[in-house]
Amino acid sequence: MKLPRMTQAFMAGLAMMGPGAGADSVDAQSALSAFLSANPISTRSASEPKATVDLETLKAAVVAGNFTPSRSWEFLRSACPGSCTDLGLDPSAWPVYPGVHRLSLCDETMLLQFSLYTTVNQSQSRVGLRGCTADLVADTAAQTGSTSCQMPTNMTSVVSALQISRDTAASAASSDTDAIAALTQLLAYETLNPSGACNETINFALAGQTAVGLYMGSSLHSQNLLAPILESLIEEIQDNGVTETLVVQLCSSQHSARYAFGVIISLSGDLSAAQTAVQTWRNSSCITSLDDSTVWQNLTYSIPTVSHARTNTTSLWARQRTTCTAVQVVSGDTCTTLATECGITATELSTYNPSSTLCSNLTVGEYICCTEGSAPDYAPSPDADGYCYSYLIQTGDSCDVLAATYTLTTAEIESYNNETWGWLGCGDLLVGEYMCLSSGYPPMPAVIANAVCGPQVNGTVSVPYGTNLSTLNECPLNACCDIWGQCGITAEFCTPTESTTGNPGTAANNTNGCISNCGTEIVQSDAPSEVFKIGYFEGYDVERACMRTMIADIDTSLYTHIHMSFATLNADLSYNISSLEDQWNDFVELDGVKRIITVGGWDFSTDADTYDIFRSAVSDSTNRATLITNTIDLLTTYDLDGVDWDWEYPAEPDIPDIPADSTDDGTNFFLFLLELQMQMAIDAPDKTISTTAPSSFWYLKGIPIMAISEVVDYIVLMAYDLHGQWDWNNTYADPGCPQGGCLRSHVNLTETVSALSMITKAGVPSNMVAVGVASYARSFQMTEADCYGPDCTFTGPDSGAVPGACTDTAGYISNAELAGIAEEEEVYTYIDEDSNSNIMVWNDTQWAGYMDDDIKASRAELYEGYNFLGIADWAIDLLTSNGSTSASEGSSCEVYIDPSIWDEDSPSVTAVPGCSLIWPPQPLSSTTTITLPPWTTTLTYTTVVTETTSASSGGDLTAVTSHVSYWFPTVISVPPVSTTAIPVWGVNLPNGSTTGTIWLTSSVEPSPFAITWTPTIGGTTVVSAATTTATETSNVVVWGDYTYVEPAVTETLGGSTTVISGTILPPVTTTVTPVVYPSTTDTTHDTKLNSKTTKWTSGKPPSPTATAGCAGCGTGCVLFCDSACPICPIGVDITGGGSGEGDDDDD
Secondary structure, three states: OEOOHHHHHHHHHHOOOOOOOOOOHHHHHHHHHHHHHHOOOOEEEOOOOOOOOOHHHHHHHHHOOOOOOOOOOHHHHOOOOOEHHHHOOOHHHOOEEOOHHHHOOOOOOEEEEOOOOOOOOOOOOOOOEEEEEOOOOOOHHHHHOOOOOOOOOOEEEEEEEEEEEEOOOOOOHHHHHHHHHHHHHHHHHHHHOHHHOOOOEEEEEEEOOEEEEEEEOHHHHOOOOHHHHHHHHHHHHHHHOOOOEEEEEEOOOOOOHHHOEEEEEEOOOOHHHHHHHHHHHHOOOOOOOOOEEEEEEEEEEEEEOOOOOOOOOOOOEEOOOOEOOEEEOOOOOOHHHHHHHHOOOHHHHHHHOOOOOOOOOOOOOOEEEOOOOEOOOOOOOOOOOOEOOEEEOOOOOOHHHHHHHOOOOHHHHHHHOOOOOOOOOHHHOOOOOEEEOOOOEOOOOOOOOOOOOOOOOOOOOOOOOOOOHHHOOOOHHHOEEOOOOOEEOOHHHHOOOOOOOOOOOOOOOOOOOOOEOOOOOEEEOOOOOOOEEEEEEEOOHHHOOOOOOOHHHOOHHHOOEEEEEEEEEOOOOOEEOHHHHHHHHHHHOOOOOEEEEEEEOHHHHHOOOOHHHHHHHOOOHHHHHHHHHHHHHHHHHOOOOEEEEEOOOOOOOOOOOOOOOOOHHHHHHHHHHHHHHHHHHHHOOOOEEEEEEEOOHHHHOOOOHHHHHOOOOEEEEEOOOOOOHHHOOOOOOOOOOOOOOEOOOOOOHHHHHHHHHHHHHOOOOHHHEEEEEEOEEEEEEEOOOOEOOOOOEEOOOOOOOOOOOOOOEOOEEEHHHHHHHHHHOOEEEEEEOOOOEEEEEEOOOEEEEEOOHHHHHHHHHHHHHOOOOEEEEEOHHHOOOOOOOOHHHOHHHEEEEOHHHHHOOOOEEEEOOOOEEEOOOEEEEEEEEEEOOOEEEEEEEEEEEEEEEEOOOOOOEEEEEEEEEEEEEEEEOOOOEEEEEEOEOOEEOOOOOOEEEEOOOEOEOOOOEEEEEOOEEOOEEEEEOOOEEEEEOOEEEEEOOEEEEEOOEEEEEOOEEEEEOOEEOOOEEEEEOOOOEOOOOOOOOOOOOOOOOEEEEEOOOOEOEOOOOOOOOOOOOOOOOOOOOOOOOOOOOOOOOOOOOOEOOOO
């Protein structure tokens, strides 16, 4: 969504609230109801209760690889297909993509093949494009060699003009580069593929946004003419550039498509236009729609001439036993061109093909006799096993031409393919797929190089006719398999649809269908016997500058389990709990809650120094036994209730900066947990084992999670971090955002539901799964102010999000820190119903997606309703109600600024947002006397009185002593201050900002001094020429059983005070402590104190710093620093401090 600036400003003005302040429990429930109304959740009951599994049988199945992929799928994450060099020149070995939209993700030059007569456009999702990333190097020797194609004996040379046509739109230099790259790769493909030189060539390329289509008929192609034309065209573009559309073609009405040539360059990447152009040339026609057409250069080539002599040449026509020698009709053929091709006269052609309609009814693809004999019959027959004659579909095929070629009808072809896998009908042929050209059983489907599921996976063994091919190579985790052989867990992969043919392996247009394990239902087991509320606690939080919650302060009544995070492992597989030392004893002594130690964590799993420890720990039985012994020792020594494993992630294929893990480690991790469970059943039967699981199919697929569920007590599904800064430029991270980098909540409920479906379909009972919730946000810097909806984007690659003052990580900020920001700044918060999560926007371009307590509560209720085990909150020390919520509350974030800052030409400070800066006084060149204005205040006189009272009705009288105070408004002259430096107020850096200007305000504190005055009590106080009016509201005081109501009081201060008819008391001497000056804030900054502009930026370590108490350093706040004090501190706003009052006299 994008709001006009005025609307946004109005909403921000209404939304001065903490995170989710506008989302009370009613709102959260309403938001959940709206979500469920728009996104109904499908469920089905588990077929039967979980039965006891034979662990040895389970172990054998896991070791056999029955639960995990047999090979790495890393190639699927590449935006581009594999290289042409690696995949080879045969397009049937190239990866297949369902539509043109998928190609836009790749910014490399690609060679493409697809059906010439199946329309290519952005809305067509079942084109079946095959491609490879073009990295070929031309074979220069092949360019000058001759082909082995046999030509008619009698040939003659002709010269025709190649025409170049352009539109009028000029191009950028980068477009010239793309066009040249595409042409260069087509040239290389031509020189490296001599086997196709005797046939027509149809090729396409895509480089950046530039599409190229190429056609050359077989008779020209066999004369080695393509490479020289392409070389000349490359030189033309280098010299003169390329326009929006450029075409070079050979136009002649005298020849058939055998002598046709054309190449089109479209800078808009319009493959549909390239496809149409190639169709035109293959139809023996020319493109006439461009603005400017001129003769480019001449082309010399050979054509056959009529001869009455017989020839033994058979390459241009087919010979079959007693049948005639024949030539195949191509587009543009006439009886004249066919006679010429045959090397006979028109009369002879008529004699060999006796039909009165021969010349008026030529059909592309049929064979015409060039000699005496019967016409050939190429109708195929089934093989000896009853399978049909299978044919691999080529780029230029159509059913009409195939029917004419094989002496069939189109209707017969349709009928032969009633059961053929992937058959979409004659109007939608897919290049590289098999079709039947006879009756018989359908063939096994052709291989799709990038298929990972279904019958088209490379290496699939042929199965007997009648086998349900959909069950072959099912996806890991029982995920869905679509018609292209891709696995997934969302509706895109899981929704079966029916094509017009209804054949297996097909789907309706604009869908990918589903062939196995279809559906996105959550599989419900029985309800758990106990609902868990797990709280993860960051035991290392004492290392933060602030928000250092102590485990002893946690209200354990809110949780069933506390997972202390993290213990790690040393290289020898002993335990390391050094980061938990400050919290460990208190954790061990917790009462009324299960105390679970969590081992690992993201940093330990992925850090370059430690990532290999988990891998080594499970790699063999010896290491597993060592870790098992150490784990049981830890649990029993401290009498803990269980251990939780957080390895992120076994068998991971692509985590940055560390090597990909072996696919064996998913199995090895299961073996470790199995062996741990068996040993704990003996040595620690009262203790539990749990493990975390990723909510991403990509990372969970390598883990045998169903088998693991048989050997652990429960599983925590990490249903958070679904999005983050890593989405930037990530093709696969954001559904509906193919370029990546869209603003998406990391706790999106739609994606969470998909993950719940995934893990339960995989075979894990729902009552074993605790679903993750989060007490932090993933935050971003918006690319554009006011654009904060799910289709808006964020900046990258580095995060522009403001780090939290305590968590100090850009892109990761706690709920507590969000609350602190909301207290200090104007924010806009709302519940996004599409993701069922809270969104907060501030500082124009700061965005955070999170869940507040109400959203968590509604989620917990939802998950419980589907019989999940409960929730697991990461992390409870990040909550607003626990620990310090801003850096200013933590003493370690009190920074003393070095006095040298006054000597800098451009003073600047580095510190974490939320920190307090203790500023050094501004040194003066000499001792200076500062005259201060009169001080309007109130003096208090207190005396002791004795009264008699009774404690209760009818009781004895008792003398009671009490204090009675009298207040006297007055104006006091403050003695001048002599100083060599001007003290400065401390500066609080605001949460929610990463840079800014610091405006300094003086803080002159006069010394206490004694005054002698004469109290007058009673009577009437009169204030003349008052300068100040102050009102104190009524107040209720409760003391035991006694309630006293203090009346509201209005005071006038300043001017001259007189007491009429009062009792004059003896003079008294009082020591007074004046207020810090200035006591008000001017609208302008103190120009003398701010003669230089002081900047600050967020960062660590702080600088320039000094030690408290150093010479020239400032001092921390002592007087007038109570936050409830109405007159202080003044002038410390980071954007608008004031100048002092009075005459500083420091000129």
